[in-house]
Amino acid sequence: FFVTVILSILRIKGETDTLSKIETSIIIPCYNVEDYIASVVNNLQEQTYQNFEVIFINDGSTDRTKDQIETRINNLTNYSIYTTKNRGAANARNLGIKKAVGEYIYFFDADDKIDPFLLEKVLRQIKTDGADMLIFGYYAKNTKGRIVYQGSYRDKEFLNSNETFFSFINAHFYENNLLSPWNKLYRRQFLKEKGLYFPPVSSSEDALFNLELFNHVQKVSISDEILYEYTVGRKGSLQNDQSNKKFKEDYEV
Numbered sequence: 001f002f003v004t005v006i007l008s009i010l011r012i013k014g015e016t017d018t019l020s021k022i023e024t025s026i027i028i029p030c031y032n033v034e035d036y037i038a039s040v041v042n043n044l045q046e047q048t049y050q051n052f053e054v055i056f057i058n059d060g061s062t063d064r065t066k067d068q069i070e071t072r073i074n075n076l077t078n079y080s081i082y083t084t085k086n087r088g089a090a091n092a093r094n095l096g097i098k099k100a101v102g103e104y105i106y107f108f109d110a111d112d113k114i115d116p117f118l119l120e121k122v123l124r125q126i127k128t129d130g131a132d133m134l135i136f137g138y139y140a141k142n143t144k145g146r147i148v149y150q151g152s153y154r155d156k157e158f159l160n161s162n163e164t165f166f167s168f169i170n171a172h173f174y175e176n177n178l179l180s181p182w183n184k185l186y187r188r189q190f191l192k193e194k195g196l197y198f199p200p201v202s203s204s205e206d207a208l209f210n211l212e213l214f215n216h217v218q219k220v221s222i223s224d225e226i227l228y229e230y231t232v233g234r235k236g237s238l239q240n241d242q243s244n245k246k247f248k249e250d251y252e253v
Contacts, residue, residue, distance in 0.1 A: 022078065024052040024104045024119060025188065027096030029089045030069065031059040033110040037068035040110045041076075049120040053078040055096045060086025090198035090205040093181070097188075097197060105188045107181040113229040122185045126221050129158045132190040133213070134221040137176060138183045138228035148232060151176035151183070157222040165220050179207040183228050190217070 028040065044054060056073070058066045058081060066083055073079035082095060093107060104126065108114060115121075118136075126134040137152025153175060159165045169178060177183055190196075194216045198209045 022051065022053045022102045023123065024106055024185075025096070025100030025102035026052055026054045026106050026108050027057065027093055027100065028054065028108050028110050029057045029059055029092035029096070030061060030065050030110050031086065031089075031092075032061045032063045032065060034061070034064040034068045036111045037065065037072055039113075040108070041072040041079075043113055046116045047114075047119050048117050049123065052119060053100070053102060054080070055099050056081040057092035057096050058083040059088065059092045060084060088200075088202065088205070090200055090209075094197045097191060100188055103188060105186045105191065107184075109182055109230075111231050112182065113231075115225075115227040115229075118227040121225055121227065122223060125156065125223055126185055126187070129219065129221045131158065131219040131221040132187045132217050133219075134185040134223060135176065135178070136183055136185075136223035136228065137226035138230050139226060140230045140232050142232050150226065152226050153222050153224050155222075156224050159220040159222065160218070162215075162218050165214070165217060168220075168222070169214070179210050181206050181210065182230070184210075186213075 026044065030037075033040075044052075054073070054076075056069050056079070058069065060083075066081070069081045073081065080099070082099065084091065084095065096107075097105065104123070106119075122134050122136060125131075135153075137150070139147050140149040140151070141147055153172065157168070159168055191213075194213070196209065196213050196216070198205045201208065
């Protein structure tokens with residue numbers, strides 16, 4: 001009888017520990033995006049898979065971004081906010097990496113949208129493959145909601161060596177955005193082991209981060225799903241204000 005009771009207690013504890021373990025850390029750098037906070041929180045609450053934490057990094061916003069975040073996450077579990085001086089997206093994402101506790105890391109921009117099934121689908125695939133990174137497709141939409149570009153792959157694939165991955169890049173470079181972080185899921189321990197952080201530069205930090213990561217990664221999952229909606233031309237966004245300069249710098253990288 002006592003053995004049965006002890007085994008039952010251990011089983012319940014094991015199930016509780018599994019449920020309490022955060023699987024994904026979603027890192028959201030924020031600068032003057034007060035009008036988008038309600039939408040991004042609602043978007044996250046719509047996820048069909050809810051075992052995640054959300055880390056908002058308020059990058060010295062001068063509007064009501066901080067207040068909006070604090071109000072929206074006040075009664076939510078596993079949502080947090082950190083406020084820093086304005087040092088750019090690279091510094092914000094690096095702070096998020098240091099604060100993250102999830103097995104995987106996902107970078108989400110506050111003025112964009114993710115598919116409700118994103119986490120459910122990418123976690124299933126990356127765990128099945130045992131990969132260090134997963135890449136999925138996206139739509140680029142203007143502020144009126146019109147699709148102006150689609151980046152995606154036709155088939156699911158698992159690339160199990162760095163050489164195979166670079167062959168894939170050479171064959172499919174223009175089919176998707178390989179240099180942005182928001183269409184990728186990263187295994188946190190892999191980033192930690194390789195000491196991978198965003199470089200402290202004013203532009204092209206996403207490209208430099210991923211190019212350095214590409215040199216180390218051995219196992220990559222490719223998804224044929226389109227799960228991200230990227231907003232083009234938001235008034236006041238850094239990407240919009242410096243789009244020509246950023247495109248030129250990314251191209252040179």
